[in-house]
Amino acid sequence: xxSKPRIALFIGILCISIFPVIVKMNLTPSLISAxxxxxxxxxxxxxxxxxxKKLHIYPRRTMFYIVLCGIFFGxxxxxxxxxxxxxxxxxxxxxxxxxxxxxxxxxxxxxTNKPSINFWIGTVFALIGMVVLVGVDVFVNLSFDLPFxxxxxxxxxxxxxxxxxKKVLGEVGVIPFxxxxxxxxxxxxxxxxxxxxxxxxxxxxxxxxxLVVQGIVCQLLAWLxxxxxxxxxxxxxxxxxxxxxxxxxxxxxxxxxxEDISSKMIYGGVxxxxxxxxxxxxxxxxxxxxxxxx
Numbered sequence: 001x002x003s004k005p006r007i008a009l010f011i012g013i014l015c016i017s018i019f020p021v022i023v024k025m026n027l028t029p030s031l032i033s034a035x036x037x038x039x040x041x042x043x044x045x046x047x048x049x050x051x052x053k054k055l056h057i058y059p060r061r062t063m064f065y066i067v068l069c070g071i072f073f074g075x076x077x078x079x080x081x082x083x084x085x086x087x088x089x090x091x092x093x094x095x096x097x098x099x100x101x102x103x104x105x106x107x108x109x110x111x112t113n114k115p116s117i118n119f120w121i122g123t124v125f126a127l128i129g130m131v132v133l134v135g136v137d138v139f140v141n142l143s144f145d146l147p148f149x150x151x152x153x154x155x156x157x158x159x160x161x162x163x164x165x166k167k168v169l170g171e172v173g174v175i176p177f178x179x180x181x182x183x184x185x186x187x188x189x190x191x192x193x194x195x196x197x198x199x200x201x202x203x204x205x206x207x208x209x210x211l212v213v214q215g216i217v218c219q220l221l222a223w224l225x226x227x228x229x230x231x232x233x234x235x236x237x238x239x240x241x242x243x244x245x246x247x248x249x250x251x252x253x254x255x256x257x258x259e260d261i262s263s264k265m266i267y268g269g270v271x272x273x274x275x276x277x278x279x280x281x282x283x284x285x286x287x288x289x290x291x292x293x294x
Contacts, residue, residue, distance in 0.1 A: 005232035009241055012225030017248035019218040020089035023081050024257055027207040030081035032198045033214065035189035038074060040215025042182040049179040058172060065168045066177065069161055070184025076157035078189060079150050086147030089253040090261060093246045094133060094269050095151030100276050101126050102159035110163065118281050125275025133268025174227060243273050 023033060049055050057063070076096075083092040101123050104115040134148060169177055193200065203211070226242075246269060253259040278285065 003232075005229045008225040009229035009233065012222045012229060013242060013245055014248065015217050015222035015225065016242075017245050017252060019214060020084050020093050020249045021252045021256055022210050022214060022218070023084045024089045024253065024259075025210065026085055027210045028203050029198060030085050031078055031189070031193050031196060032200065033211065034074065034078040034081050035186065035193050035198075035200075036211040037077060037214040037219050038182050038185040038189055040212060041219040042179070042186050044216070044220055045175070045179050045182055049175050052175075054173065054175045055179060056176060062168065062171050063180075065164055066172065066180045067184050069165050069168060069177075070181040071188050072157050072161040072164065073181060074185030074188045076154050076161060077185075078192065079157060080154040083147050083150035083154055086150065087145075088259050089257065090246070090250040090259060090265060090269070091133065092147065092151045092154070093249045094265075094272055095130070095148070096154045096158065097243065097246050097276065098126060098130065098152070098155040098272065099158040099162065100279055102156050103162050104279060106159055106163050115279075116284065118285050119279045121285055122275040122278030125278060126272050127275075129268045129271030129273075129275055131268075132264055132271055135264065178223070243276055246273065 023030065028036075058066070080092060080096050083095070086092075104119045104123065107113060108115050134144075165177070165181075172180075250259075250261060250265075250269070254261055
């Protein structure tokens with residue numbers, strides 16, 4: 001029952017779930033936090049990839065896609081951080097977890113494998129859940145605040161990363177892809193922080209500790225464990241398990257940040273997660289059958 005892959009998956013999800021709580025503590029600015037998450041993880045991955053000779057120069061088109069992946073992922077983390085610090089860890093995490101919905105929509109327009117009927121059913125539930133989460137009046141009056149928009153944008157950026165990385169990983173190994181992606185994300189976020197005038201030093205001891213935890217635990221350790229679980233478990237089971245991230249993050253935010261969890265957040269969050277879970281079900285929930293003429 002408690003196999004190594006399952007234990008690795010549980011620990012990996014827990015490592016990811018603490019990230020919104022750490023960011024919400026506001027120990028460091030959101031943009032600089034995103035930079036150090038990528039850069040610190042890169043400090044460990046790059047030497048390993050170099051000394052094990054896993055780094056290669058790929059065709060120009062492939063390298064271009066890798067660069068785009070790094071920019072998309074770095075942008076996702078930066079935007080998500082701002083959404084967390086501007087709203088609540090719970091709302092920002094739930095909105096970011098809508099990424100599978102945007103992935104399915106992107107697949108419909110850009111990939112040959114079109115989403116199934118289950119995807120569209122799940123999408124309807126997820127969108128209803130989003131309305132419940134934020135409030136019907138917000139949609140009626142179109143009174144969306146910036147953190148809400150950033151939460152949605154974070155999910156879209158992550159969806160772009162997933163769609164593009166799926167294509168790249170067909171040609172590139174996991175370690176070189178992660179290495180190049182982290183390097184690009186670090187460089188991109190470093191430039192963004194430099195242009196915006198962010199300070200790269202001068203943080204408190206607690207601030208530096210939070211940055212180290214984000215880089216080593218929330219980025220490096222989390223994704224190594226999840227990758228190990230993915231290699232040894234069904235992909236759908238791993239994907240469904242990752243949805244628990246939002247629930248664990250909400251629980252941790254309630255315990256350590258005293259965040260209020262309203263009833264509409266609970267109902268909306270449950271509907272969102274239920275809708276996304278439907279998209280991972282392989283057997284069609286609804287089929288269109290032509291009536292035979294008697």
